[in-house]
Amino acid sequence: MQIQTSPQVHDVLIIGSGAAGGMAAWNLTRQGVNVTLLDAGRKFRRSEFWTHVKPWEWQQRLDAGQKPPEIVLSTTEQPYITPLEQPFLLTRVWGRGGKTNIWGRVSLRYSDLDFAGPERDGWEIPWPIRYKDIAPYYDQVDQLIGVCGGDDDQDSLPGSRYFLPPPPLRCGEHIIKKAAHSIGINIVPIRRAVLTRDYNGHTKCHYCGACGSGCDVGAFFNSSDYLLEPALKTKRLNIIDNAVVARILVDDRGLANGVQYFDRYTKEERRIFGKRVVVAASCVDSSRILLNSSSPRHPNGIGNSSDVIGRYLAEQIRFTLRGFAPELMGGKVYNDDGIGGAHMYMPRFNHRDGRKRDYLRGFGCQFWYTGAQTDLSYAKSIPGFGLEFKKAVK
Amino acid sequence: MSTRRDALRLFTITATALPTLASPAQETKEMGDQPGHIHAGPAIKVPVPSRPTFFQPAEFQAVEALSERIIPRSDTPGAKDAGVALLIDKAVVANPSLALPCRAGLADLNALANNSYGANFTALTEEQQIKLLTPLSIETDSPLGKFFALFKDMTVDAYYKTEAGLKTELGWHGNTYLSEFPGCDHPEHHS
Numbered sequence: 278m279q280i281q282t283s284p285q286v287h288d289v290l291i292i293g294s295g296a297a298g299g300m301a302a303w304n305l306t307r308q309g310v311n312v313t314l315l316d317a318g319r320k321f322r323r324s325e326f327w328t329h330v331k332p333w334e335w336q337q338r339l340d341a342g343q344k345p346p347e348i349v350l351s352t353t354e355q356p357y358i359t360p361l362e363q364p365f366l367l368t369r370v371w372g373r374g375g376k377t378n379i380w381g382r383v384s385l386r387y388s389d390l391d392f393a394g395p396e397r398d399g400w401e402i403p404w405p406i407r408y409k410d411i412a413p414y415y416d417q418v419d420q421l422i423g424v425c426g427g428d429d430d431q432d433s434l435p436g437s438r439y440f441l442p443p444p445p446l447r448c449g450e451h452i453i454k455k456a457a458h459s460i461g462i463n464i465v466p467i468r469r470a471v472l473t474r475d476y477n478g479h480t481k482c483h484y485c486g487a488c489g490s491g492c493d494v495g496a497f498f499n500s501s502d503y504l505l506e507p508a509l510k511t512k513r514l515n516i517i518d519n520a521v522v523a524r525i526l527v528d529d530r531g532l533a534n535g536v537q538y539f540d541r542y543t544k545e546e547r548r549i550f551g552k553r554v555v556v557a558a559s560c561v562d563s564s565r566i567l568l569n570s571s572s573p574r575h576p577n578g579i580g581n582s583s584d585v586i587g588r589y590l591a592e593q594i595r596f597t598l599r600g601f602a603p604e605l606m607g608g609k610v611y612n613d614d615g616i617g618g619a620h621m622y623m624p625r626f627n628h629r630d631g632r633k634r635d636y637l638r639g640f641g642c643q644f645w646y647t648g649a650q651t652d653l654s655y656a657k658s659i660p661g662f663g664l665e666f667k668k669a670v671k
Numbered sequence: 672m673s674t675r676r677d678a679l680r681l682f683t684i685t686a687t688a689l690p691t692l693a694s695p696a697q698e699t700k701e702m703g704d705q706p707g708h709i710h711a712g713p714a715i716k717v718p719v720p721s722r723p724t725f726f727q728p729a730e731f732q733a734v735e736a737l738s739e740r741i742i743p744r745s746d747t748p749g750a751k752d753a754g755v756a757l758l759i760d761k762a763v764v765a766n767p768s769l770a771l772p773c774r775a776g777l778a779d780l781n782a783l784a785n786n787s788y789g790a791n792f793t794a795l796t797e798e799q800q801i802k803l804l805t806p807l808s809i810e811t812d813s814p815l816g817k818f819f820a821l822f823k824d825m826t827v828d829a830y831y832k833t834e835a836g837l838k839t840e841l842g843w844h845g846n847t848y849l850s851e852f853p854g855c856d857h858p859e860h861h862s
Contacts, residue, residue, distance in 0.1 A: 331846055333834045336761070445854025455862035483848040604860070610842035615852050649843050653831035657824050662741040662808050663801065670831075671841055 295375025486614025531574025613648025776818030
């Protein structure tokens with residue numbers, strides 16, 4: 278098969294269009310640099326999102342042969358396997374904006390409690406920076422993308438001068454907050470990249486709660502609307518769609534000078550050259566590309582003399598608890614969608630009382646799915662059947 | 672003390688100056704006309720399939736009867752009103768591993784009904800059906816108990832995804848466009 282190669286040498290090649298690739302493209306283009314970005318999919322059309330399809334309409338639409346846009350990459354198209362007993366939930370989005378199209382939007386700052394952790398307890402490599410070094414960048418990002426939050430500033434969760442107003446709490450959240458305060462645990466408005474008012478030309482949230490299907494008005498930060506569209510307006514950004522990158526090409530000195538990629542659908546192989554290559558293809562796909570890029574200068578893949586690329590991968594570590602608020606039983610049903618998910622947050626508190634724990638460091642809590650939901654799986658654990666059962670579910 | 676509804680109504684008038692007040696079904700106004708909003712078109716109306724593709728007619732009647740016993744009609748629709756049996760049929764078609772447990776379970780249920788009352792499950796009175804099912808809903812270790820648990824899960828999955836189950840029965844009225852999110856205004860919930 279003939280390999281299509283363009284002799285042009287681009288200034289910068291960026292692999293990936295998500296949060297990192299989009300930010301790189303946005304920053305470089307506004308500083309006058311010409312950028313060519315390779316994305317493994319195409320732009321998702323907001324007008325095609327199934328954001329406002331009610332739960333009972335999904336099946337009807339599927340029966341009629343309609344399909345929601347395939348935001349999450351199907352494992353039929355790109356299967357993956359993991360070792361036995363080592364499951365790994367790999368969510369990939371091949372398409373413009375990547376996972377920012379469907380992300381959870383939680384935008385918490387690290388604090389010095391986090392940065393100093395490795396030094397204090399001797400685990401992990403110490404951070405070379407502290408909060409004051411990164412705070413100006415947090416400020417810039419908050420201003421650019423719009424993050425809602427409160428006016429508090431916690432030792433374990435720094436605040437921001439640039440937060441948009443927080444969404445009001447739901448009944449269930451108030452009840453949890455009250456209970457937490459009664460035992461001295463602080464609850465604060467969560468910081469999430471959802472627009473609670475029109476901001477920077479972007480439309481505010483309309484509280485439908487269906488963010489996971491993609492926002493049809495772009496009311497939460499996504500790389501496509503917030504970074505790539507402004508970058509395209511500079512005329513310095515060129516995006517190549519459906520370009521699945523296989524490896525980084527290097528010159529005789531071992532320096533990156535291009536990229537080998539395949540068209541996602543025609544499978545044609547292509548090569549493109551550039552003076553700089555930015556790898557921003559998500560944790561796992563970036564690892565794949567770096568490991569694939571072996572050469573005499575980089576026998577173990579690029580950037581992998583340590584041999585740790587692709588190892589020690591961890592999902593977001595989280596534990597889920599369910600609770601039930603008897604106060605709310607039998608009451609009026611409210612529209613509890615809000616900004617889709619948690620409106621409040623419990624910052625790490627276990628360092629405050631001076632008590633010694635039998636584990637390292639700490640944790641924060643998010644409170645999701647409070648109030649009226651469409652997921653009724655809890656009903657399966659309610660015993661019995663018939664009228665009593667129906668009443669108990671309600 | 673003003674009620675939540677009053678507060679919302681006041682809010683709606685002062686904050687958004689709508690020509691019409693909030694409709695009774697909604698807490699605040701819908702906002703489909705906000706600049707930048709491109710909402711997908713209305714849901715297509717699809718004729719609901721009237722025939723099962725997996726279950727035989729007699730089996731299907733049993734599926735209808737059994738699901739109706741689990742979630743019966745009250746002042747709100749039951750499983751039969753909601754078309755749960757067809758959704759269960761669809762679920763079996765989509766997940767073939769359910770086919771054998773469902774088919775065998777329904778046959779076992781009829782065998783039990785015949786042993787106890789000399790008739791198939793669908794021919795029993797409501798009271799007889801309830802009497803037959805009550806021990807099955809408790810003894811989850813027996814084959815029939817396991818079938819009942821599976822069938823109950825399938826009924827729950829189907830019913831509470833329908834408009835009848837989610838909206839009419841539970842009163843869920845989410846996934847709409849609101850100009851503001853009011854949040855809780857019960858002082859007793861606040862700290």
